[in-house]
Amino acid sequence: MIDEVDAVELFLLKGASIKLAVEEANSNPRVSRSIAEENASVKASVSQFSAEVRDNAVMMAEHYKLFYMLENDIRRLIDDTLTEDNKGPDWWDKYAPDSAKIEFKGNLQREQDAGFTPRSDNPLDYVTFGQLGDIIRANYSLFGGILSNQKAMGRVMFSLNNLRGPIAHCGLLAEDEVDRLKLTVKDWFRLLEGPK
Incomplete structure (x- = not known):
């Protein structure tokens, strides 16, 4: 039973760690701005046709x-x-x-x-x-x-x-x-x- 509890706790800790990493990557304004600028640039080019x-x-x-x-x-x-x-x-x-x-x-x-x-x-x-x-x-x-x-x-x-x-x-x-x-x-x- 202890092994199952440890496994669940480890799973939850890993999940929380991954969630924090994803939130951090998504909140990086430099990365978000870069992607948004690239998409806007492509849309601006396409709209010219x-x-x-x-x-x-x-x-x-x-x-x-x-x-x-x-x-x-x-x-x-x-x-x-x-x-x-x-x-x-x-x-x-x-x-x-x-x-x-x-x-x-x-x-x-x-x-x-x-x-x-x-x-x-x-x-x-x-x-x-x-x-x-x-x-x-x-x-x-x-x-x-x-x-x-x-x-x-x-x-x-x-x-x-x-x-x-x-x-x-x-x-x-x-x-x-x-x-x-x-x-x-x-x-x-x-x-x-x-x-x-």
């Missing part, structure tokens, strides 16, 4: 979020599959096709020359969406148990790559293309159901 541009940005942000999640999920699938299938974490050197290696080197060099902060240690984060499809195709024997059909995978990746253009380059998707994006995402997840 026309209502039409702001409305389009809100609409396209939803498509960008969907594509962002999908593209990064595909990157993870590739990395996990090639890492776990006895290729190890160094699979890139042996199993990435030359097109992906060239794309990686070019994008990395361009960012280094511009003095940008490296976006990642993973070469996959530097390749375009088209190269992700090339990597899957080049190693399809490893993805065949995950994806239901190689031809269908190629069609889905082709469609996604075409839809990616207006999304990634601040264009607008026509209503038909919004429908196509939704259907193609469904097609991707159907592919992930594996061979039947």
